[in-house]
Amino acid sequence: MNEVSPSKATEEKEVEIDYLELDKIIEEEFGNDKENLIMILQAIQRRYNFLPQATLKYLAEKIDVPYSQIYGVGTFYATFSLEPKGRNIISICLGTACHVRGGERVRERIEDTLNLNGKKTTEDMRFTLEGVRCIGCCSLGPVIKVNEDVHGRIGADEVKKVLEKYE
Numbered sequence: 001m002n003e004v005s006p007s008k009a010t011e012e013k014e015v016e017i018d019y020l021e022l023d024k025i026i027e028e029e030f031g032n033d034k035e036n037l038i039m040i041l042q043a044i045q046r047r048y049n050f051l052p053q054a055t056l057k058y059l060a061e062k063i064d065v066p067y068s069q070i071y072g073v074g075t076f077y078a079t080f081s082l083e084p085k086g087r088n089i090i091s092i093c094l095g096t097a098c099h100v101r102g103g104e105r106v107r108e109r110i111e112d113t114l115n116l117n118g119k120k121t122t123e124d125m126r127f128t129l130e131g132v133r134c135i136g137c138c139s140l141g142p143v144i145k146v147n148e149d150v151h152g153r154i155g156a157d158e159v160k161k162v163l164e165k166y167e
């Protein structure tokens with residue numbers, strides 16, 4: 001490792017990185033071992049809800065893996081996000097069963113209700129909307145998931161009430 005970063009710093013989008021905490025994840029939980037790269041990235045994402053670029057650069061130095069390789073892993077797997085996500089993740093099912101039962105109207109209503117204007121995440125970082133292929137409960141379509149809560153047979157008119165439950 002070439003250089004020790006300050007214990008805390010601020011990067012883009014006001015994400016404060018706690019490097020002592022990051023050291024704990026990388027060293028104590030995963031033994032500074034490049035073989036654990038995926039699990040380290042999962043732990044970082046759990047902590048920040050996405051993979052801040054500064055953490056990837058720091059990780060590259062710590063486990064002696066090129067940044068480009070770590071960045072590649074972060075972009076390859078759909079489970080990782082390099083963009084900040086909202087506190088609540090709304091997954092809207094884009095599968096056929098949900099689509100034919102009005103999923104598109106539900107999606108439009110969510111976008112309107114949250115004023116997304118083509119973006120995925122609300123300005124206040126309260127919600128991120130993501131499209132997914134089949135949540136696995138097609139008979140309940142149209143289906144959305146908010147975090148781990150499944151909301152089945154949801155109508156466009158119910159969207160507002162459902163979203164109000166999430167801070």
Ligand code: FES
Binds near residue numbers: 093094099
């Ligand atoms: S198609 Fe929507 S849950 Fe399967």
